[in-house]
Every structure is written in C-alpha cells, then in structure tokens.
Amino acid sequence: MSEERFMDKIIEVCLRRGFVSPTAEIYGGAGGFYDYGPLGTLMRQKIIDLWRQSFVLDEDDIYEITGSTLLPEAVFKASGHLDSFDDPLVQCEKCKSMFKADEVIKGVTGKSAEGLSLEELDKLIADNNINCPSCEGTLAKTRDFNLMFKTEIGSTGGINGYLRPETAQNIFINFKRLANFMRNKLPFGVAQMGSSFRNEISPRNFLIRGREFEQMEIEMFYDQDKENEHPRFHEVADIEINLVTREMQEKGWKEPLKLTTEAAVDEGVIPNQYLAYYLALETEMLKAIGIPEDDFWFRHMQDHEAPHYSAGNFDLEADLSLGHMEIVGNALRTDYDLQKHAKASKSTFELTMPDGKKVVPHVFEPSLGVGRIFYTVLEKCYREDERGWTWFQFPPTVAPLEVAVFPLMKKDGLAELAQEIHNELKDAGYLSFYDGSGKIGKRYARADEIGIPYCVTVDYDSIKEFSVTIRDRDTMKQIKLPIEDLEIAIGELMDGEADFEEFNQES
RNA sequence: ACGCCAAUAGUCUAGCGGUAGGACUUCAGCCUUCCAAGCUGGGAACCCGGGUUCAAAUCCCGGUUGGCGUACCA
Known part of the structure; x- marks a missing residue:
C-alpha cells in the first residue's frame, strides 16, 4: 500500500x-x-x-x-450494557461462529464453567479437546467481549465501577x-x-x-x-x-x-x-x-x-x-x-x-x-493546490484562529503598531494571532495552512493615514480600511453580514 | 483479536552490521514596501525491552504503535 x-x-x-x-x-x-x-x-x-x-x-x-x-456496576446491570457483553466468547476459526465459552464447555463436560478466567476456560477447552459445536472446526482463544473499562471503587474494592x-x-x-x-x-x-x-x-x-x-x-x-x-x-x-x-x-x-x-x-x-x-x-x-x-x-x-x-x-x-x-x-x-x-x-x-x-x-x-x-x-x-501547498477553508464559525495580524516589515514602528492592533482585536473577543517573522508571503501561507480566514497587514500607510489591509484567505483579495473600522469590519465579515466584494466597493 | 507489512529530528525521508545524510519546518541574524523557493548561522532523530556479535538504527525474539485484510463496533 x-x-x-x-x-x-x-x-x-x-x-x-x-x-x-x-x-x-x-x-x-x-x-x-x-x-x-x-x-x-x-x-x-x-x-x-x-x-x-x-x-x-x-x-x-x-x-x-x-x-x-465513572459509574457503579448497578447502572450498567440495569441498562443492559453489562449483560449483553460480559461473557467470555470463543470464535470458531473455520466457520467464524461465536459461542459463549462456558456453555460450550458445559455442553461437553456437563460441568459449569461460569466465573472462570479466560486462561482457565482455554485450558478446559484444550484439555477436553473441544471443537466448534456447529462445524467441528478449531476454536480460537477465549476473549472477553465486554467493551467497558472496569475498575474498583474504594480502597478495599467494595464495588466494581465502569467508565x-x-x-x-x-x-x-x-x-x-x-x-x-x-x-x-x-x-x-x-x-x-x-x-x-x-x-x-x-x-x-x-x-x-x-x-x-x-x-x-x-x-x-x-x-x-x-x-x-x-x-x-x-x-x-x-x-x-x-x-x-x-x-x-x-x-x-x-x-x-x-x-x-x-x-x-x-x-x-x-x-x-x-x-x-x-x-x-x-x-x-x-x-x-x-x-x-x-x-x-x-x-x-x-x-x-x-x-x-x-x-x-x-x-x-x-x-x-x-x-x-x-x-x-x-x-x-x-x-x-x-x-x-x-x-x-x-x-x-x-x-x-x-x-x-x-x-x-x-x-x-x-x-x-x-x-x-x-x-x-x-x-x-482541506484544500490543496498543484504546488502541493495546503490550507483549510474553515468557515469563521469553527476556525481555531480568526484573524492574523502582520507588520509588512518589522522596522519603522510597523511591528509595534501591528502588535497593538492584535491586542485590540483580542480585547474585542477575536481569536487573533500575531506573526512578524520571515517574509509576508510566508506568513500568509502559514495562516492559510491552519485556516485563519482573515489576515490584517500593517504597512506604511498605517502610519501615514491610519489604514490597514484585510486579506481574504479564500480569494487572496484585499481591502483597505481605516484602523478604527477594523473591529467592526472583521465582525461583519465573520458573521457573513458583509461580503468581501461589497466591502471593496465601499472603501 | 488474528494474519501480513511497517516504525530514523516537528514533518517527509536516505542509510540496512562499523554509532546517521537530505528536504521542508523551526530559531537567531541579514535582506525584504503584500502572497511560502535569497544569504549566514544554530537547534533537532534511529519506538521500547531482550538476544546474537568485537561491534546492532541495521540481524533474531518479544512488546508497543500504525497501515491493510478478516473479525468486532451496544
């Protein structure tokens, strides 16, 4: 494979x-x-x-x-979870039929085998040369088919409990x-x-x-x-x-x-x-x-x-x-x-x-x-392009992070301003992520890979005229808007109240 | 659970008897005025236990984990 x-x-x-x-x-x-x-x-x-x-x-x-x-045994006794699956079973290797191990043994030896361990049951089956009751095939090892995790409650193990x-x-x-x-x-x-x-x-x-x-x-x-x-x-x-x-x-x-x-x-x-x-x-x-x-x-x-x-x-x-x-x-x-x-x-x-x-x-x-x-x-x-790059097109409702904030460069105060904007978005309740390392394209790619719907970039215009750019993950399109409108815009985009295209025309 | 196969840095992989090499990622720095591929440097790995051997990541056995098939799945 x-x-x-x-x-x-x-x-x-x-x-x-x-x-x-x-x-x-x-x-x-x-x-x-x-x-x-x-x-x-x-x-x-x-x-x-x-x-x-x-x-x-x-x-x-x-x-x-x-x-x-964790609940006491009585709960599962009543619910039927215990009874249905508490029995040790053996499976025929030839015809794949399932049998209760103790009943198979009782059928041959006439003696009750209830309450015995899996090893004891296997030993009895081997010692008495017991084969499959329906096809005479060889029986596999006895298995306990109770799928509940069992433990004891109390230091003296007074009662059994199950997850x-x-x-x-x-x-x-x-x-x-x-x-x-x-x-x-x-x-x-x-x-x-x-x-x-x-x-x-x-x-x-x-x-x-x-x-x-x-x-x-x-x-x-x-x-x-x-x-x-x-x-x-x-x-x-x-x-x-x-x-x-x-x-x-x-x-x-x-x-x-x-x-x-x-x-x-x-x-x-x-x-x-x-x-x-x-x-x-x-x-x-x-x-x-x-x-x-x-x-x-x-x-x-x-x-x-x-x-x-x-x-x-x-x-x-x-x-x-x-x-x-x-x-x-x-x-x-x-x-x-x-x-x-x-x-x-x-x-x-x-x-x-x-x-x-x-x-x-x-x-x-x-x-x-x-x-x-x-x-x-x-x-x-999950999305993948011909270059092998991958990303998640999560809707904002489930995206683990909702917005990423990047400075276009680390110098000239852009990083500080980006950090500030990131903090404000967090204060406003958004799951925001700050990334200032490497090249801008790399950061978009990193954000896309984990499905962040919107990236906000702080550039020189942010300092000159207080604007930032929002970049849409799915279209890679960008809109420019005043920093003071950012929180509301992100909110409207995430709620689907505003469409990215419409926003572009407005601004 | 049974059978077959596999397991090497964070991820993907090369090596398969003489103690490990790459790519990507990551980190530090340089460069960089918007979409991962520039430069320098640094981190980081042989699943676990036993055996064979002068020597085991490499061979053998057992376990664990994963894949496939069968079974199971209230």
Whole structure:
C-alpha cells in the first residue's frame, strides 16, 4: 500500500500544526487515545459551543448537566450494557461462529464453567479437546467481549465501577431529580457533553474510532401519545434534509431523498416530530461548520444494526475518504432505559399529566460525536493546490484562529503598531494571532495552512493615514480600511453580514 | 483479536552490521514596501525491552504503535 490515504494528509497537518496527536506518544502511545493540541482545542471548543447554543441555550425546556464518567456496576446491570457483553466468547476459526465459552464447555463436560478466567476456560477447552459445536472446526482463544473499562471503587474494592460507554446513563439515573427540576411537565430535555469510553478491540482510523470519545447528547423526554406535538416543530418544518430509507438501501441507492421535515413526517418516512426536529437542527449545524449538505444524510438503520435499546435509529452519515461514516446517532430509545432503571432501582419514573394520565416518558436521543465531527470538518475543509501547498477553508464559525495580524516589515514602528492592533482585536473577543517573522508571503501561507480566514497587514500607510489591509484567505483579495473600522469590519465579515466584494466597493 | 507489512529530528525521508545524510519546518541574524523557493548561522532523530556479535538504527525474539485484510463496533 504505497498510495497515500487522504486521512494521512490530514493527520500530518494535525501533528505538525498542533491540532491532534496520540496520547502518551513519548512512551509509545496508547491505541485509541488522542490529545487535542493548541489549535485542536480551540476548534473543538467552537464546535461544542455551537452545539450548546443551538441545541441547549436556544431552547426553553432543555438544560445541560455534567455527570460523572465513572459509574457503579448497578447502572450498567440495569441498562443492559453489562449483560449483553460480559461473557467470555470463543470464535470458531473455520466457520467464524461465536459461542459463549462456558456453555460450550458445559455442553461437553456437563460441568459449569461460569466465573472462570479466560486462561482457565482455554485450558478446559484444550484439555477436553473441544471443537466448534456447529462445524467441528478449531476454536480460537477465549476473549472477553465486554467493551467497558472496569475498575474498583474504594480502597478495599467494595464495588466494581465502569467508565461509562455512553453519556446517556447519567441522565436516566438522575431522572427523578431532573423531572422535578423541570416541574414534572413534558416534554423536557436534558443535555450533556463529555467523554465516554469503550475498550475497542481494535481502534482504527484516527479520531473516528477511539477508546475515549466525546459525545454531545440530549435525552428528550416526551409523551409518546403526543409524539407529533413538538412545540417548535413549525420552526423547522421547511428545512430540507437528506434521507436514506430502508427501502432505498434494499434497492441500492445513489442519491439521498430530499424532503422537508414536514413532508418526511407526513409521509411516514420519519416516525415522529421529535426525531425530525433534531435531524433539522443537525443539518443546520453541520452546514454551518463547513460540511456541504450533499455530503451527509440520515440513514434509517436496519433493525439488526440498531443498538439494543433502540426502536429505530436515523444515523447521520458523512461521505468521507474512508467511506460512509456514522457521525451522529439518532436513537428512539422509547421508555427502555427508564423502565429498566425503575425496575432495578425500585423507583417510579411515571409522571402525572394534567389530565391525570400517568406516563413513563419516551426518549429521543441525538448523540453527536465531537471527534467525528471535528475530523469531518478537517476533511471537508482541506484544500490543496498543484504546488502541493495546503490550507483549510474553515468557515469563521469553527476556525481555531480568526484573524492574523502582520507588520509588512518589522522596522519603522510597523511591528509595534501591528502588535497593538492584535491586542485590540483580542480585547474585542477575536481569536487573533500575531506573526512578524520571515517574509509576508510566508506568513500568509502559514495562516492559510491552519485556516485563519482573515489576515490584517500593517504597512506604511498605517502610519501615514491610519489604514490597514484585510486579506481574504479564500480569494487572496484585499481591502483597505481605516484602523478604527477594523473591529467592526472583521465582525461583519465573520458573521457573513458583509461580503468581501461589497466591502471593496465601499472603501 | 488474528494474519501480513511497517516504525530514523516537528514533518517527509536516505542509510540496512562499523554509532546517521537530505528536504521542508523551526530559531537567531541579514535582506525584504503584500502572497511560502535569497544569504549566514544554530537547534533537532534511529519506538521500547531482550538476544546474537568485537561491534546492532541495521540481524533474531518479544512488546508497543500504525497501515491493510478478516473479525468486532451496544
């Protein structure tokens, strides 16, 4: 494989310019863990801020919480995460079938093998010459398929704990207090942003599949009888979204189906308004951070693909160099989690509606992967010309740095004035960067490479007539304007209130 | 997780038994009145552990990390 992957180019810039690097690199690293560097941290924070603004702060009935990443065993016993994957499994090397190791052993020896270590199970299989129950092939080594990181809580190891494999459980187990806080009215939503952990068998593809990953999630609680009464649905009714239905997948699809959310619900393509509402919000957010709308769609997952708790998933898939990757999970979790936790903790999670009806809310969960979205932005904004120079065409909404200030020369007081302007831009709240070394063209190139949308150059006219030049990354065009107008101009350009061309005519 | 392949400055790479060379980046200085290629100088590397050998970056074994394939992905 000598052909360079597109991803390798992205990784190379990430390492060189401080976006992302492997964790514990100097000690050989740890697979599936990554650290965000200086620029990566700025950009990641902007993505999170955008989500927080449009998914949480803009809503009246949604609040964000911050839960512990380590939770006691009982939580996952109830949620189903433990039971589904706690068993040591053996795989047949010939027919690839999976079996529970203890059941295979019991089938041959008649003795229970529960609770034995992997080594003990392997020894029993070897000692008893146990082969594959279905094809008689050789069995591979026993593996533990629980993908949760386990640890002990307390110095004496009183109870087991696990790093959460999804952020959602914090919200379900706090349901009573949260419902009380929301005055027991439906619908309401609880948001959370934070890390989750899965001890993946083989992490691959950089940020796409790590062992620690961040999720931006909402658990939206609603009355299933009112699943088509989302209070703000009318605001997104006209937004077009890309859909891939189950029928389309069976027939083999080329182009996603474009429908307004309203039409999608009316025609039964999307099961309810709550789901549709969030598909619209996600579409708007991804477009705003530089991902072209034709490059992603919502795929109705087949039954066997959906998680154990889901009655249907419409996952957002992006067309990446690696293929179609799931970037956002949209799950109809029904009342699965609340019922499970109610039973296991002997709690009541029913709410009494104004008409006296008792309701265990259903849940819709949009779960956005921070790292996956981050990587998608990098791929979709990456540009390269015939000379091999590269840059990121980040929209200002996610650009890790927003403006760079350069003195045309270091001498004659230009550097001092440029530094002053840079400080003022920072005071005004912009992510500004000062660079006075080397030649001006080199500095533009350095700024382009990390996707700074605007460069401000201080030249001799700045001293003579108090003007500066703004240079647009995407067109390399320049406009000259008075220093006193700079802050407002940068702001208007970033917000899209002013067009670079228009500005040119005005000045 | 299994199989095959790989690992040299910040990045990309040359060397493949006698302790490392380049390019770009970076830093200091010179030059420079707007788009990375001028000049001088300086930094900076053989993934980790064991073995073979007089001698290992180089050969062998194990580990780690990465790629590809298969598997897995709640």
